[in-house]
Amino acid sequence: MTPISGSPQSGYYQPLKPGRGRLLVPLTVIVVVLVIASTVIAVVKLTGNSDGGTPVADTSDRSVVAPTTTAAVPPTTSTPTDGPAVDPKAQAAAVDAVLDASISSRKKLNDAIDLVNKCSFLDKAIGDMQTVGTERQSQIDSVSKFDLSGIPEGEQVRAALKEALGFSLAADKSFVPWGQAELSSGCNGGGDGYYDEAQRQSKNATDAKNRFLGVWNPVASRYGLRTRSSNDI
Structure with a gap:
């Protein structure tokens, strides 16, 4: 450049170094682009929205592992069915x-005793007595296996009835050798001790039956069954 007037003055104007102005502009543009790109990436990461819709801020704390949905639901309980x-x-x-x-066994035994007392049909009478013994034992075994859990007095009923049937069985076991x-x-005696x-x-059986009935009759009445006397067992 040439001054408007006078001779050139040393140090007044320093010519620009060639090319410097051209470099400054592109570098500035690159920096701006990088800043914009970084901002866009940060926004995308924060919102997770890449479809161009309205970004929604993600406020969750990513440092804490959220519990699974099943942990928030109380476990389902069920009642086991065992039967x-x-x-x-x-x-x-x-x-x-x-x-x-x-009752049927008792009648059969009484009829057999009556036959022996009359000294008639002794073989039949002894056979019936032996059958009664088998029936009594079967009745005791059945009562032992019954499920009486639904009856509040169930175990009292079981124990008292087994006791009464047990004495009846013991009586029958003595009547058999008497008949023999x-x-x-x-029919000239010899079996009086039996x-x-x-x-x-x-x-003993009659006394046990009465004890049993003291427990049983209220139970029978509760469930619509007939009450009994000692002769009805």
Whole structure:
């Protein structure tokens, strides 16, 4: 450049170095582009929105692992089914059926005793007594296996009935040798000791039946079954 007037003045104008102005502009543009790009990337990371919609800020704390949805739901509980539902009326009816069977056994035994006392049909009488013993044992075994869990007094009923049936079985086991002694002697005695023991066990059975009925009759009445006397067992 040439000054407007006068001779050139040393140090007043320093010519620009060639090319410097051209470099400054592109570098500035690059920096601006990088800043914009960094800003866009940061926004995308924050919002997770890449479809161009309205960005929504992500306010979750990524340093904490969120619990799974199942942990927030209380576990489902279920009642185990170990078998059919307890029916106390059906359980009481099973006991009542044994009492009916016991009546049949008792009648059969009394009829056999009557035959021996009359000294008639002794073989049949002894056979019936032996059958009664088998029936009594079967009744005791049945009562032992019954499920009486639905009856509040269930175990009392079981124990009292087994005791009564047990004394009846003991009486029957003494009546059999008494009948056999009568048969072998031609009805001339010889079995009196067996007879006396049978009568003693029969009395024990009657007392046990009355104790049983003290527990059983309220149960029978509760479940619509008939109440009984000692002669009805």
